[in-house]
Amino acid sequence: MGVPIKVVYCSEISDVAPDKRSICFGHCELEKQEIRVYSGGTFELTWQTIMHEALHLIGDMTKISILSMDSMQKHNELDCLANVLMDMLIRNNLLNIQEEK
Ligand SMILES: [Zn+2]
16 A cells, blocks of 8 residues: 556457456556556446446455455456446546546
8 A cells, every 4th residue: 555556558359468468357466556457448448447447456465354355256346346336436526537538
């Protein structure tokens, strides 16, 4: 906590994962303090993915068990949490982000 996280926006989905073989919308590395996100999708997808990866980093940093990634069920729950958080923040104008048009 308290460290700036670099967000790298990737226009090609194949550039998101470091191995360039896995296909994913987002990836994070605590050691590099970096989130990589696919930016070619919708505005909502990009921000939901950033939230998802941020929750991974928070889980890694804090060891909060509900954010641990020891099962696919927990991963899916983390994804739901990212979805509802972003929906609440955007719908209520609590985040100062706007879609470029
Ligand atoms: Zn994930």
